Amino acid sequence: MPVESLPEFTKAARQRWESIPAEIRQRLLANVWCGCCGHETTITNFGGSIKGSDLLLVGKCAECHGDVARVIEGA
């Protein structure tokens, strides 16, 4: 993954994200729906925050660089 700007995570969101096994994180990042591309894509340059009990990742589509987001439901 290219290093662009530093992704912004809240402290709680980073802790939640880092508690997820790496291979699952990879899978979560690689199947984010992009409404602009109309198919699943990879999220890049993302940050995270906690919404209720869910982890919300917000970043850019690897293909069109449009805004994409993914909710990871709280365990």
Ligand SMILES: [Zn+2]
């Ligand atoms: Zn896209």
